[in-house]
Amino acid sequence: MNQGRHGDFEQxxxxxxxxxxxLARWLTRNDHDAQDVAQEAVLRAYRFFDGLRGExxxxxxxxxxDGLIELIPTDEDGPEVLAARNFNRKMLNAAIATLPAQFRxxxxxxxxxxxxxxxxxxxxxxxxxxxxxxxxxxxxxxxxSLRVTSxxxxxQVNK
Numbered sequence: 772m773n774q775g776r777h778g779d780f781e782q783x784x785x786x787x788x789x790x791x792x793x794l795a796r797w798l799t800r801n802d803h804d805a806q807d808v809a810q811e812a813v814l815r816a817y818r819f820f821d822g823l824r825g826e827x828x829x830x831x832x833x834x835x836x837d838g839l840i841e842l843i844p845t846d847e848d849g850p851e852v853l854a855a856r857n858f859n860r861k862m863l864n865a866a867i868a869t870l871p872a873q874f875r876x877x878x879x880x881x882x883x884x885x886x887x888x889x890x891x892x893x894x895x896x897x898x899x900x901x902x903x904x905x906x907x908x909x910x911x912x913x914x915x916s917l918r919v920t921s922x923x924x925x926x927q928v929n930k
Contacts, residue, residue, distance in 0.1 A: 780820045784813060790884045797879045798872055866916040874909035877902055 791812050795805035867875060873895075880891045881902075888906075892899045 780817060784816050784820075788813070794876070794879050794884065797867065797883075798876060800868065862917060862920050866913050866920060869916060870909055870912055874905050874912060877905045878909040878913065881906055 788809065792805055792809040795808035795812070796802065799805050799808060867878065870878065876895060877891055880886045880894060881888075886894070888899050888902050891902045891906075895902065897905075
């Protein structure tokens with residue numbers, strides 16, 4: 772790869788390193804393994820970067836209005852609200868962690884990393900229709916898990 776392409780690689784790939792690590796961490800549930808997976812992904816991307824066609828990547832987005840919890844704190848939030856959000860965040864993380872890997876992967880890429888269906892299909896090496904069905908199933912399983920958890924704990928998951 773020539774120096775110009777090396778710079779292009781850094782410009783295209785480096786901004787996504789945190790997202791790659793986050794996904795790997797969710798999938799492997801282990802920091803060390805996640806670092807290995809992310810490193811292997813970057814090496815693979817580097818190896819095949821010259822074959823990239825440079826196509827635009829439109830964000831074919833679909834809103835996620837299933838009513839998951841608003842987790843961003845504001846200055847107006849009191850300690851009770853912050854504690855409830857922290858508890859809800861832990862419930863959500865635990866529920867995501869219980870999803871089978873194939874569903875967890877598409878959910879993380881779509882909802883946490885905000886990737887398009889096309890990009891997720893490319894990453895997961897599956898058709899877009901499979902991404903859509905896995906995402907729908909992941910959302911359904913996540914909602915069921917959160918309902919069960921909130922019923923057990925006696926808390927209400929804000930919608």
